[in-house]
Amino acid sequence: MRFQLIGVNHKSAPLEVRERLAIPEKRLPDVCRDLTAFPGIEEGMVISTCNRVEVITHTVNGTADLRGFLHNYFHVEPDELDPHLYEFRAKDAVRHVFRVAASLDSMVVGEAQILGQVKEAYATARAVGAVRGQLDQLFSRAFAVAKRVRTETAVGSSSVSIASVAVELAKKIFGTLQGKNVFIVGAGKMSELAARHLMAHGCASIFVANRTYERAIGLAQKFNGQAIKFEDLYSTCDRADIVITSTGAPHAIFRREHGEQFLARRKNRPMFFIDIAVPRDVSPDMAKLDGIFTYDIDDLQQVVTSHVADRRKEAESAEAIIAAEVEKFEARSHTLDVVPTIVSLQDHLETIRQAEIDRVRGRMGQLTPEQEIAIEALTRGIINKVMHTPITTLKSAARESEATTVVDVVRRLFNLQGKPQVSAAQSDGSEVTQEVAPKNEVGTRR
Amino acid sequence: MSLLWLRFALACYFIGLVYAFVALSRTSELFSRIALHAASLGMVFHFVSLVEVFLSGQVVWVSVHNGESLLAFLSMTFFMVIYAVYQTTSPGVVVFPVVFFLTFVAAIGEQPVLLTQFVSHKGWLIAHIILIFTGYAALVLSFGASLLYLLQERRLKSKKPTSMISFLPALEVIDQIGYRSLLLGFPFMTLGLITGSVVALTTYGRIDFLDPKILLSLLMWVVYMVMVFTRWNSGWRGRRAAFLATFTVVAALAAWAANYFSAMHRFAS
Numbered sequence: 001m002r003f004q005l006i007g008v009n010h011k012s013a014p015l016e017v018r019e020r021l022a023i024p025e026k027r028l029p030d031v032c033r034d035l036t037a038f039p040g041i042e043e044g045m046v047i048s049t050c051n052r053v054e055v056i057t058h059t060v061n062g063t064a065d066l067r068g069f070l071h072n073y074f075h076v077e078p079d080e081l082d083p084h085l086y087e088f089r090a091k092d093a094v095r096h097v098f099r100v101a102a103s104l105d106s107m108v109v110g111e112a113q114i115l116g117q118v119k120e121a122y123a124t125a126r127a128v129g130a131v132r133g134q135l136d137q138l139f140s141r142a143f144a145v146a147k148r149v150r151t152e153t154a155v156g157s158s159s160v161s162i163a164s165v166a167v168e169l170a171k172k173i174f175g176t177l178q179g180k181n182v183f184i185v186g187a188g189k190m191s192e193l194a195a196r197h198l199m200a201h202g203c204a205s206i207f208v209a210n211r212t213y214e215r216a217i218g219l220a221q222k223f224n225g226q227a228i229k230f231e232d233l234y235s236t237c238d239r240a241d242i243v244i245t246s247t248g249a250p251h252a253i254f255r256r257e258h259g260e261q262f263l264a265r266r267k268n269r270p271m272f273f274i275d276i277a278v279p280r281d282v283s284p285d286m287a288k289l290d291g292i293f294t295y296d297i298d299d300l301q302q303v304v305t306s307h308v309a310d311r312r313k314e315a316e317s318a319e320a321i322i323a324a325e326v327e328k329f330e331a332r333s334h335t336l337d338v339v340p341t342i343v344s345l346q347d348h349l350e351t352i353r354q355a356e357i358d359r360v361r362g363r364m365g366q367l368t369p370e371q372e373i374a375i376e377a378l379t380r381g382i383i384n385k386v387m388h389t390p391i392t393t394l395k396s397a398a399r400e401s402e403a404t405t406v407v408d409v410v411r412r413l414f415n416l417q418g419k420p421q422v423s424a425a426q427s428d429g430s431e432v433t434q435e436v437a438p439k440n441e442v443g444t445r446r
Numbered sequence: 447m448s449l450l451w452l453r454f455a456l457a458c459y460f461i462g463l464v465y466a467f468v469a470l471s472r473t474s475e476l477f478s479r480i481a482l483h484a485a486s487l488g489m490v491f492h493f494v495s496l497v498e499v500f501l502s503g504q505v506v507w508v509s510v511h512n513g514e515s516l517l518a519f520l521s522m523t524f525f526m527v528i529y530a531v532y533q534t535t536s537p538g539v540v541v542f543p544v545v546f547f548l549t550f551v552a553a554i555g556e557q558p559v560l561l562t563q564f565v566s567h568k569g570w571l572i573a574h575i576i577l578i579f580t581g582y583a584a585l586v587l588s589f590g591a592s593l594l595y596l597l598q599e600r601r602l603k604s605k606k607p608t609s610m611i612s613f614l615p616a617l618e619v620i621d622q623i624g625y626r627s628l629l630l631g632f633p634f635m636t637l638g639l640i641t642g643s644v645v646a647l648t649t650y651g652r653i654d655f656l657d658p659k660i661l662l663s664l665l666m667w668v669v670y671m672v673m674v675f676t677r678w679n680s681g682w683r684g685r686r687a688a689f690l691a692t693f694t695v696v697a698a699l700a701a702w703a704a705n706y707f708s709a710m711h712r713f714a715s
Contacts, residue, residue, distance in 0.1 A: 172602060175616035267681030270617060287603060290684040299605045 001333050003093035003138065006066040006085055007047075007054030010107045013084035021053040021074055021081075028121065032130035034073065040064035043135045045125030047100070049117045051107050056097060058134040062089070094138060095326045101142040102149040103156065104318055110156035110311045115146050137333070145325045152321060155314040158307035162190070163197040165303045166274050166295070170198065170242055173272050173293055178202040183240030185209050185233065186247030187219040190276050194244050199223060207240060209233045211247070238262040244274045245281040252283035259286045274300070338398040341407050342391055344416045349387060353379045448502065451495035452515060452553045458488025459518075459549055462542035469539050478535045485522065485542070492519050492549070511552040513575065518548035520583035528587070528623055534615045537623060540590025570645045578638030582698060584631025585670070589695045591624030592688040599684055621683055624691075632674050639667055659704040666697035 008018055023031055028046060035044035035055065041064050044057040055066055067085065071078055088096045099105045103114045122139045125131040131139070150156055159165045167177075174180055180203045184191050187210045195206060206225030209232070210216035216227040228236050233253075237243060238261070247253060254273065262271060273294040275282040280296050287294045357375060361367060367375070390410055397406040410416070465481035496519060499512050525541045528534070598614045614620065642663075646653050653660060673690040676682040682690070 169602070171616060172598075173617045175619040264680075268683060269681060290599070290686070293602050295605065302605065 001090045001094070001330060002059045002062045003056070003088075003090060003097075003134070004059050004062070004064055004066060005054060005056045005088045005093040005096055006070065007052060008084050008086070009052035009054075009105065012086050017081070017084050018051070018053060020076065021048075021070070022050070023048040023053065025124075028124045029128045031073070032125040032128050035069065036130045038064065038069050041069075043130060043132050045121055045131050045135060045139075047118055047121040049114065052100070052105075054100070056093070056135065056138075058138075091326060091330055094329055095322060097138060097142050098145045098322045098325055098329075099319075101139075101146040102318060102322060103146070104149070104315055104322065108160055108308075109315050110160075112156055115143070119143065138329075141325070141329050145322065148325070149318045149321055153314045153318045155311055155318050157314075158310055160304055160307050160311065162276070162297070162300050162304060163194045165300050165307070166194050166244075167197045167201050169274075169293075169295060169303075170272055171201070173270055174241060176202065179204045180241040181205050181207065181239055183207045183209070183228075183237055183243045184219065185237075185243060185245040185253070185281065186211075186249075186277065187215045188246040188276075191244045191246040192219065192222075194274060194276070195223065198242060198244075203242070207236065209236075234258055234261070238265040238271075240271070241269070242272045242274065244276065246275075246277045247281055248277070249281060250279060252279075252281060254282040254286055256283065256285045256289065259289045259292050263289060263291055276300070338394045338407055341410055341416065342394055345387065345390065345410065345414060348414055348416060349383050353383055448495045448498035449553060451491045451498065452549065455488040455491035455495060456546070456549045456553045458484045458491065459542065459546045461485075462488070462538060463546040465535075466539045466542040469536065478538075481538065481542075482529065482535055485538070486526070489519065489522050489526070492522070511554075513579070514548045515552035516575070517579045517582055518545045518552065520579050521545050521548070521586050524583050524587045524627065528627075532615065532619055532623060534619070534623075536594060536614050536620075537587060537590050540593055541587060544586050544590075570641050570648070574638055574641035574645055577634050577641060581631045581635030581638050584627045584634065585691075585694060585698060588624045588627040588631065589691045591620050591627065592683075592691040595620045595624060595684060596688050624683075624687070625677060628674055628677065632670060635667060635670055639663060659701060662697060662701035662704050666694060666701050669694045669697055 008021060010018070013021075023046060025048075028048065031046050032044060035041060035046065035057065038044075040060050041057045042060055044055065047054045047056070055069065057064060057066065066087065067078065067082065070076070070081060070085070074081075096105070101115055101118050103110050103112065106114050118139075122131060126136070159168045170177055170180070177198060180198075182195055182198050182203050182205070184195050184206065187208060199206065206220065206223040207228050208216045208220040208223075208225055209228040209230050210219070211230055213227065213229060216230075219225075220227040237258075243254075245254065259271075268291050270291040270293065273282045273286065273292065275294055275296040278297060282294045282296070284294075286292055357379060360375070394406060394410060461484035462481050465477055468477060492515070496512075496516060499515070521541055522545055525537055525545075528537055594614060595617065598617050598620055601614070602617065615623075643653055646660075655661065655664075669690065673682075673687070673694055676690065677687060
C-alpha cells in the first residue's frame with residue numbers, strides 16, 4: 001500500500017497548466033522509464049488526457065519526491081505548478097485511482113472514455129516494465145471496480161450531450177432509427193454533429209438544404225446524401241422523419257400550415273423537428289399538431305441538464321461502492337503483506353535446523369539411514385509445532401488493522417530483516433540466510 | 447372445480463393488476479418480470495378452468511360468466527403474443543385491469559344464465575362465441591394501445607426530461623401494436639357477427655334489426671370499420687384514433703350489456 005499519486009485535473013488546474021503538463025502518447029513509455037529510475041520509486045505509470053495528468057507510483061518507503069520529478073521533467077518552477085497539484089498516498093491514492101477509472105472524477109461524470117484512456121496508460125507502462133506487482137494489482141482492481149460501478153449504478157446510462165439526447169428522443173418516437181430519413185436545413189457544425197449521431201444509429205439517408213446551394217452539396221457529399229434547393233424545401237421535407245434545422249433566418253421557416261401539409265402528405269406519420277437555431281426556425285404552434293414533435297435548443301439543454309443531475313445522484317451510490325472496494329483492497333493488500341514475513345520466518349528456522357543437524361552429525365559421525373530419518377522427523381516436528389501459532393496469528397492479523405504491528409513484532413522477535421512486502425520477498429530470504437549464520441555461531445558457543 | 451382454477455388464475459392476475467398501477471408511476475425491470483410470470487401462471491390455471499367448463503357440457507359454456515372468462519383469457523393471449531413480438535409488457539397497464547375485472551366477475555360464483563332458446567347449430571354457436579370474443583380481445587388491446595399512445599405523446603410533448611425514462615415503448619411501436627391488433631381483430635369481429643346471424647337465422651328464421659343487441663352490434667362493427675379505414679386511408683392516430691377506439695369500446699360494452707335487454711340474443715334468467 002505504499003502508493004503515491006500526484007497530478008492535476010480539470011478541477012485543480014486551468015487549461016494552461018494542463019497543457020504544459022500534457023504528455024504526447026508516443027513519449028509515454030519514456031516517461032514511465034524515467035519515473036521508475038527516479039529515486040524512491042519502484043513502479044510508476046502516467047495518465048495523460050486532456051482533463052488530467054497524473055503520476056501514479058509505488059514507492060520504496062512510502063514517500064518519494066514526486067513533485068521534484070514533475071519539476072525536473074517539465075522544467076517548471078515549483079511555485080508555478082505546486083498550487084495546482086494534488087497528492088494522495090496509500091488508501092487515498094487507491095480511492096482516487098478507483099474514482100478516476102469509474103469516471104467519478106471526470107468533468108462529465110460517468111463518461112465512458114476515461115476508462116479506455118486509463119487502460120491504455122496502464123498497458124503502455126506495463127509494456128515497458130514500469131508496472132509490476134503492486135500497480136498491477138491496483139489497476140486490475142480499479143478496472144473491476146469501474147465495471148461494477150457501470151453495471152450497478154446508472155451513472156453512465158443517460159445521454160449528456162445535445163446530439164445524443166436528440167438521438168435518444170428520436171428513438172422514443174420512432175423506436176428503431178433504421179430506415180428513417182434525416183433532413184438538415186441550414187448547414188452548420190451542430191446540425192452536422194447531430195446528423196452524424198443519427199446516421200450512426202441507423203438512419204437511412206440524408207437530405208441537405210441550405211441558402212447557399214454549394215454548401216448543401218458539400219455537406220450532402222460528406223454523408224452520401226442528397227442536396228436539395230432551398231426553394232424545394234417545403235415540397236420535399238415530408239420525406240424526412242427527422243428534421244434538424246439551424247438556419248440564420250430571423251423568422252420561423254416552419255409554421256403550422258407547413259406542418260399540416262407535411263402530415264397530410266405523410267398520412268400522419270410522426271415527424272421530429274430538432275430546432276437548434278436561435279431565433280427558432282420552427283414556430284411554437286407547430287408543436288400543437290398531433291404527430292409533430294419539436295425540440296428547440298433550450299428543450300434539449302433542459303434534458304441534458306436533468307440527465308447530468310441524475311448522474312450526480314447515481315454518483316452517490318457509486319461513491320459508496322468505491323468506499324467499500326477501497327476497504328476490501330486495503331484488507332487484501334495486508335493479507336499479502338504477511339506472506340513474505342511467513343516465508344522469511346520459515347526460511348529462518350529451516351536454516352537453524354539445518355545448521356544444528358550438521359553440527360550433531362559432526363559430533364556423532366556417520367549416521368544410519370534410520371537415524372537420519374528419525375532426526376529429520378524430530379527436528380521438523382519441533383519446528384512445525386513452534387511455528388504453528390505465529391503463522392496462524394500472522395494470517396488472522398492480516399485482515400485486521402493491527403497487521404503491521406504484529407508483523408513488526410514477529411520480525412523483531414526473530415530478528416528478520418527487510419521490509420514486509422511481496423516483491424521483496426526473494427531478497428528478504430537471502431538477507432535472512434546471511435543474518436542466520438552469525439546467530440548460529442552464537443548458538444554453537446553456548 | 448373450474449371455478450377453483452379460475453380463482454387461482456384471478457390471484458395471479460392480481461399481481462398483474464398491481465403491476466399495472468405501479469408501472470404508471472415508476473419502472474421496474476424485476477417487477478415486470480414477476481408480473482409476466484404471474485400472468486403466464488394465471489393463464490395456465492385459466493386454461494384448465496376453461497377446459498373443464500368445456501368438458502362439462504354445452505349448456506354451461508354459454509353462460510355470461512364463462513363468456514367473460516373466455517374474453518379475459520383471449521385478451522391475455524393477445525397480450526402474450528404482443529410480448530413475444532415486441533418484448534414489452536406495457537400494454538399490461540390496460541390489459542391487466544380489464545382481464546382482472548372480467549375474471550373477477552366470472553369468478554364470483556356459479557351463475558349459469560343460460561340460453562333458454564334451443565339452439566340447433568351448436569357448432570355455429572361456438573364459432574360465433576370464439577370469433578366475436580377474439581374480436582373483442584383485439585379491440586381491448588387496440589384501445590389500450592391508443593391510450594398508451596396518448597400518454598407517450600403527452601410525455602414527449604411536455605418535454606419534461608424527468609419523464610423521459612419510462613416504461614413505455616417508443617411511440618411508433620405502440621402505434622404498431624394498436625394498428626396490428628385492430629387489423630387482426632376486424633376479420634374476427636366480422637366473421638363473429640356473420641356466424642351470429644347464421645345462428646339467429648337458423649333459430650328464429652329471421653333477424654330483428656331493431657333488437658337492441660343487433661343494433662348495437664352493428665353500430666360497433668361500423669365504428670370499428672371506420673376506425674380501420676381512417677387509419678389505413680389517412681393514418682389517423684393519437685387523439686383521433688383514441689376517440690374512435692373509445693367509441694368502439696363503448697359500443698362493444700353497450701352491445702354486451704344489451705344481452706340483458708335483447709329478445710333474440712337471450713341469456714334470459
